[in-house]
Amino acid sequence: MEQMKSLLIQTALHDEHISAGAKMVNYAGFEMPVSYAGVVTEHHAVRKSCGMFDVSHMGEFRITGSQALDLAQHITTNDVSRLTPGMVQYSCMPNGRGGIVDDLLVYCIASDEFLLVVNAANRMKDLHWINKNNSFNAQLTDESEAWSLIALQGPEAASVLAPHSSGASLNDMQYYTFDFGTVCGRPCLISATGYTGAGGFELYLKNADAVPVWQALTRAGVQHCGLGSRDTLRLEAGFCLYGNEIDDSTSPISAGLSWITKFTNPFINSEQLKAEKALGSPELLRGLVITERGIPRTGYAIENINGETIGRVTSGTSSPTLGYSIAMGYVAKEEAEIGNTVYVRIRKNAIPAEVVRPGFLKK
Numbered sequence: 001m002e003q004m005k006s007l008l009i010q011t012a013l014h015d016e017h018i019s020a021g022a023k024m025v026n027y028a029g030f031e032m033p034v035s036y037a038g039v040v041t042e043h044h045a046v047r048k049s050c051g052m053f054d055v056s057h058m059g060e061f062r063i064t065g066s067q068a069l070d071l072a073q074h075i076t077t078n079d080v081s082r083l084t085p086g087m088v089q090y091s092c093m094p095n096g097r098g099g100i101v102d103d104l105l106v107y108c109i110a111s112d113e114f115l116l117v118v119n120a121a122n123r124m125k126d127l128h129w130i131n132k133n134n135s136f137n138a139q140l141t142d143e144s145e146a147w148s149l150i151a152l153q154g155p156e157a158a159s160v161l162a163p164h165s166s167g168a169s170l171n172d173m174q175y176y177t178f179d180f181g182t183v184c185g186r187p188c189l190i191s192a193t194g195y196t197g198a199g200g201f202e203l204y205l206k207n208a209d210a211v212p213v214w215q216a217l218t219r220a221g222v223q224h225c226g227l228g229s230r231d232t233l234r235l236e237a238g239f240c241l242y243g244n245e246i247d248d249s250t251s252p253i254s255a256g257l258s259w260i261t262k263f264t265n266p267f268i269n270s271e272q273l274k275a276e277k278a279l280g281s282p283e284l285l286r287g288l289v290i291t292e293r294g295i296p297r298t299g300y301a302i303e304n305i306n307g308e309t310i311g312r313v314t315s316g317t318s319s320p321t322l323g324y325s326i327a328m329g330y331v332a333k334e335e336a337e338i339g340n341t342v343y344v345r346i347r348k349n350a351i352p353a354e355v356v357r358p359g360f361l362k363k
Contacts, residue, residue: 008026008029009030010030011032011054011056011148012207013214016054016211016218022226023035023226025227027057027120029120032054032226033054039229039232039320040229042223042229043232044320044321045223045225046153046196047198048154049156050152051152051154051223051224051225051229052152053153054148054150055150058120059123059142060118061118061126061127061144062109062113063113063114063138063139064112064141068113068114068138069111071130071133071140073267074266074268075129076104076267077091077094077252077270078092078261079262080108083106083108085109087107087176087178088176088192088193089105089108089176089260090105091104092104093126094251096269098251098273100242100248100250102119102242103240105117107178116130121242127140127142146206147204148205148206148207148210149205150203150210150213150214151194151230152200152201152217153195153198153200154196154198154200157200161201161217164184164217165182165183165188166182167182168190170201174192175193175199176193178190178193184212187205187209195230197236197238235319235328236319236322236361237360238328238358238359245314245315251273253273256285261277280333282333285328285329285358286330286355287326287328287356287359288302288328288329288354289353289354290326290352291354293325295316295346296327296351298314298315299313300344300345300346303343304342305343307350311330311335312329313344314327314328314329315327316329326360338356339354339356340354341353342355
């Protein structure tokens with residue numbers, strides 16, 4: 001066990017997690033905190049006040065050069081040309097076969113400079129894929145090991161961060177924008193983004209600056225949060241998780257990501273995805289509200305009233321905010337109408353569920 005732990009990558013905040021009594025797990029080759037005070041406690045802290053996560057395992061790539069925009073446009077489904085410096089865009093990279101290499105954030109630093117933030121488990125795959133498809137006058141640099149990333153999430157995030165930051169007007173920052181400033185006197189890219197549906201910021205710091213910022217926010221009373229609550233929070237918000245809702249075999253159209261799949265400019269696989277959008281996907285990602293007792297889990301079968309399998313659960317949990325079980329999963333389009341009743345096979349029981357759009361929280 002100790003030898004296995006020694007092979008895992010540790011973030012710059014590792015010792016802080018250990019001293020705080022975090023339960024550590026292997027996540028995408030990193031030794032990461034899954035919980036501190038418990039998933040439910042951490043979940044409620046983010047929904048009601050503020051919590052912070054170490055998400056330094058994420059990958060950061062920088063694209064520069066006279067054709068940086070052309071490369072970013074070619075490899076992603078969203079319209080990168082709409083970005084101006086200080087804007088962020090959610091997107092995905094199609095794999096040329098109808099599936100998804102990864103989902104990611106695209107930061108427009110300048111007209112010829114973009115920062116791509118990718119999933120930890122896909123970092124090397126993404127790097128290879130972008131290099132393979134880089135026929136442009138653009139340079140790709142992997143900066144992942146130089147950055148730490150702290151996600152400060154919740155409705156009180158701005159008021160908590162304000163006394164420690166300068167150079168960025170936190171209350172005026174629109175969702176999916178960013179600014180350069182300082183936190184605790186340390187240079188920081190402050191991004192009004194997150195993966196919880198609770199609002200807040202993501203703080204990009206050099207590794208040496210992460211510990212003093214984490215410690216200052218700890219002294220301010222911010223709840224430490226692990227990957228467990230991050231997952232329940234994102235599921236309530238209806239956000240896709242790579243490896244669950246999306247992967248190399250799922251299309252962005254089927255996954256409900258048409259809104260980030262723009263056909264204003266050609267990109268890898270754009271013609272196939274355009275045709276799929278016109279014809280419709282054979283299955284659609286839907287939210288499921290479980291109307292009886294039972295917790296749906298990844299891989300559980302979704303059935304119709306006749307007991308025929310019509311889909312599968314991709315993520316499920318008992319929602320700490322709502323007090324009942326929720327899930328996301330793929331449902332055959334014939335059965336995927338909003339408001340339809342389907343059944344989740346939980347062990348021997350077929351538990352009824354209402355089909356809804358992903359995203360379970362009131363706007």
